[in-house]
Amino acid sequence: GNSVTQMEGPVTLSEEAFLTINCTYTATGYPSLFWYVQYPGEGLQLLLKATKADDKGSNKGFEATYRKETTSFHLEKGSVQVSDSAVYFCALSLSGGSNYKLTFGKGTLLTVNP
Amino acid sequence: NAGVTQTPKFQVLKTGQSMTLQCAQDMNHEYMSWYRQDPGMGLRLIHYSVGAGITDQGEVPNGYNVSRSTTEDFPLRLLSAAPSQTSVYFCASSGQGGNQPQHFGDGTRLSIL
Numbered sequence: 001g002n003s004v005t006q007m008e009g010p011v012t013l014s015e016e017a018f019l020t021i022n023c024t025y026t027a028t029g030y031p032s033l034f035w036y037v038q039y040p041g042e043g044l045q046l047l048l049k050a051t052k053a054d055d056k057g058s059n060k061g062f063e064a065t066y067r068k069e070t071t072s073f074h075l076e077k078g079s080v081q082v083s084d085s086a087v088y089f090c091a092l093s094l095s096g097g098s099n100y101k102l103t104f105g106k107g108t109l110l111t112v113n114p
Numbered sequence: 115n116a117g118v119t120q121t122p123k124f125q126v127l128k129t130g131q132s133m134t135l136q137c138a139q140d141m142n143h144e145y146m147s148w149y150r151q152d153p154g155m156g157l158r159l160i161h162y163s164v165g166a167g168i169t170d171q172g173e174v175p176n177g178y179n180v181s182r183s184t185t186e187d188f189p190l191r192l193l194s195a196a197p198s199q200t201s202v203y204f205c206a207s208s209g210q211g212g213n214q215p216q217h218f219g220d221g222t223r224l225s226i227l
Contacts, residue, residue, distance in 0.1 A: 034215060036218075042220055042221075043220045043221050044204065044206075044218040045218070046215040046216075046217075049213070049215060051213040089157070101147070101159055102147075102159070102206075102216060104156040104157045104158075105156055106154060106156040107156050
């Protein structure tokens with residue numbers, strides 16, 4: 001079956017530090033990969049996505065590259081801010097016929113201190 | 115800018131009671147789904163629908179029913195609430211294609227006593 005494994009955290013960083021959250025996946029077929037972010041008390045929001053191998057998704061200073069050879073989609077940011085404190089979810093979906101289900105990792109709580 | 119709207123935001127039930135969580139979207143999306151979020155478990159798919167009149171089970175469907183009579187609405191029914199169903203429930207919708215991002219509502223926090 002399909003699965004996503006991500007760093008469990010929690011991760012605590014100081015402002016302006018470099019962030020990496022690891023994500024690896026197992027999938028039958030060729031998935032699309034996503035990072036979602038959940039701020040306290042809110043629903044999930046799409047942060048970035050990549051739909052094929054070697055694609056790089058980027059948004060708000062965050063980046064992730066779809067690595068088919070290592071089945072990975074690690075999230076990085078060069079300089080985090082206090083406002084980046086949130087839970088980050090890696091996810092994949094496969095489209096075959098009418099099946100667009102998302103499979104999520106367990107989430108990584110990031111806290112950024114001033 | 116409504117997007118995906120869930121009601122209620124909070125609910126407390128007693129064991130054995132039934133209730134319906136409402137979900138509506140105004141983006142004309144074909145695909146809608148319900149997830150539950152539990153500590154340390156991420157999000158798990160309960161039920162999903164690929165269009166009006168079509169529903170299917172996800173990873174954890176037991177104790178829940180859904181229907182999809184219109185494109186806009188996708189209610190989730192708890193038939194007989196159990197403490198194990200205490201969770202935060204999220205509804206999501208997306209356009210066609212596995213590369214389309216899903217849009218989430220703000221969630222319903224449900225406690226079963």
